[in-house]
Each structure stands twice: as structure tokens, then as C-alpha cells.
Amino acid sequence: xxxxxxxxxxxxxxxxxxxxxxxxxxxxxxxxxxxxxxxxxxxxxxxxxxxxxxxxxxxxxxxxxxxxxxxxxxxxxxxxxxxxxxxxxxxxxxxxxxxxxxxxxxxxxxxxxxxxxxxxxxxxxxxxxxxxxxxxxxxxxxxxxxxxxxxxxxxxxxxxxxxxxxxxxxxxxxxxxxxxxxxxxxxxxxxxxxxxxxxxxxxxxxxxxxxxxxxxxxxxxxxxxxxxxxxxxxxxxxxxxxxxxxxxxxxxxxxxxxxxxxxxxxxxxxxxxxxxxxxxxxxxxxxxxxxxxxxxxxxxxxxxxxxxxxxx
Numbered sequence: 001x002x003x004x005x006x007x008x009x010x011x012x013x014x015x016x017x018x019x020x021x022x023x024x025x026x027x028x029x030x031x032x033x034x035x036x037x038x039x040x041x042x043x044x045x046x047x048x049x050x051x052x053x054x055x056x057x058x059x060x061x062x063x064x065x066x067x068x069x070x071x072x073x074x075x076x077x078x079x080x081x082x083x084x085x086x087x088x089x090x091x092x093x094x095x096x097x098x099x100x101x102x103x104x105x106x107x108x109x110x111x112x113x114x115x116x117x118x119x120x121x122x123x124x125x126x127x128x129x130x131x132x133x134x135x136x137x138x139x140x141x142x143x144x145x146x147x148x149x150x151x152x153x154x155x156x157x158x159x160x161x162x163x164x165x166x167x168x169x170x171x172x173x174x175x176x177x178x179x180x181x182x183x184x185x186x187x188x189x190x191x192x193x194x195x196x197x198x199x200x201x202x203x204x205x206x207x208x209x210x211x212x213x214x215x216x217x218x219x220x221x222x223x224x225x226x227x228x229x230x231x232x233x234x235x236x237x238x239x240x241x242x243x244x245x246x247x248x249x250x251x252x253x254x255x256x257x258x259x260x261x262x263x264x265x266x267x268x269x270x271x272x273x274x275x276x277x278x279x280x281x282x283x284x285x286x287x288x289x290x291x292x293x294x295x296x297x298x299x300x301x302x303x304x305x306x307x308x309x310x311x312x
Contacts, residue, residue: 003083005076006155006164007173009180015164016076016173022157022164023075027186028199031177033074035109035197039102042066046095053091063090076170104171107139111178118187118200125182143179146172193218236277236287240270247293258294266294 006022007030008015015022016030049062067081080097087093113120115128133140146169153166167173188197191208198208207219247266250258270291276282282290 003080004153004166004168005079005170005173006153006166007176008155008162008164009177011184014177016074018079019153019155022155026199027184028177028181028188030074030076031108031112031174031181032188032197032199033077034101034105034174035112037070037073037077037101037105039098039105042069043095043098043102046091046098050089050091050095059089059091063094066094076173080170101171104142104174107136107142108174108178110136111139112188112197115182116178116186116188117197118189118203125185125187129179129182143175146175150176191218193221235284236274239288240274240291243270243291243293250293250296262294 003018005016005018008022009027012027013024014027014030015024017023046062046066049066050059053059053062063085067078067085070077070081081094084090084093084097111129111132114132115125133143149167149169149172151166152163155162155164165173165176167176187200189200189206190196191198191210192206193212194208194210196208196210198210200206207217207221209217209219212218212221244267247258247263251260251263273282273287273290277284277287
């Protein structure tokens, strides 16, 4: 028997679950969880495990190993996996479900990229969405079919009853979530560390809170990287000041060996390198190498005139 899932949306929150319980999360959480999954890999692995399983116990162990991947995923996906585990052929049911999600994934990802990405596209989200539907006929037909599969149910919760959208197919609720975000003008942004979409809390937020290894998040890695970048930039300025002071001293003491115009050209070039260092376009080692002072000249060495050969 297919499950029935429900969804209620507000400008900042979403509530999703089955007929017994709705769980609240920030708006867009369900959609982001879907985009993060490797659906095609899951479908292929489920079918391969089913092919190799000769005993029911082997099949169950294979199903359980795949289900463990969803421990940190959205509760609705975990509920769907619990439902599939009761199937007579659970690995086959999982492979079929994951395959459907895998075929839907690139379509919805393209829609998010074109319509909800804060850093791409011109004009309003509504206009970009209409243009997308006119360009991708498959998405337009799918949206029409999904709309026909929506029902409205009354959900009685601890805080009182409410009318919710309902569907047996989780793809329908995913698409409704996407359309609701379009209507609210909500935007996603790619994390500059992991490259995945997240919900930015301000226009200046560029890193997500996902785990990034070693007990840290992308945001904490970014803070460390930015600190290292600032430290490197400060070291670059300190190095430039020392080199500049030394060059100035040479110019004052030996103007015939170190012409003012050569010093000015060096100063302009190294200041440009310092700006590149600040932007991360040149490494600290390359900056040090290119900002070095010209070699010391011997008395009598003047630019444009060769020294007479010295006697043996």
C-alpha cells in the first residue's frame, strides 16, 4: 500500500510528514535534502544487491545497508524507506523508487538552478519559471500531472487542525515545495566550499552549515580560510613595507646606481602583486619571489652603459 504524505507551508517554515505527525523545518529543507542525494547510484546499487542476493537474509542486509545512508536525510525519505522495507521484494521496490527519483532529479535541479539560484538569472523568479516551463516541455507536462495528483486533507495536530496538501508520491510534494518557494521569492545559493545549494540567511552568506570533515562545517572551514587569507595579506603588506623601505634607502644613498624611475616601476608592480595576493590570485611564495629587490650594483655600474673591463 502506498504511503500518504502531507505538507503545510508558510513564508519561513515547512511542515511535512504522514497523516499522524508533521515535522517542522526551515522552508526549503525538504527540497535541499532531495537535491543532495545520489539517486541513480542508489538505484543501481539496489538492483545489483538484489541480483547477487540468494537468500532473504542477504537481501534484507543489503536493504538495511542502503537505508543507513539516509540517517541524516529528510524524515519523509526515511519514512518511505520504512514503508518499502515491508515489501515482498524490498530491494526491487527500493531500486524502482530510487530510479523514479533519479529521473526526476535533473529536471528539478535544472529548475532550481534557473529559477531559485540567487546568483544566476535575470528578472523575477516568476518570469524565469514561466520561461523554463515553455522551454522544457517534459517539465511542463510533469508539473501538470503532479498538480492533478494533489489532494487537500485536514490534519489534526497537537496545536489544532489545519488544511494541508497531500500526495502519495513524494515527487509531487517536492514540486509543490519548489513552486511555493518561487511564489515567495525565496532563493538558494551555492556554498563556496562544498558547491551544494543551501538557504542563505543574508545576501552576504556564502557558506553552508553542512559537515565538511574533521568535525567542522563548511562555514567553520571558511572562517579558517578567510583568517589565513587575511594573515597572508598582512604578511604581504609587512614584506612590501620592508622591501620598499630598503629600496628607498638605496635610492637616497646611491641615486646613480638606483634611478628613481626604476624604483617607481618596481613599486607599481609590487603594489599590483599585493592586490592579487589579497584576492588569492597569486600565492605567497610567488609574491615573495616577484617582489624581491633587484640585485645590488657595483659602483660605476650605470644603466645603459657597460663597465670597462677590469685589468687582470
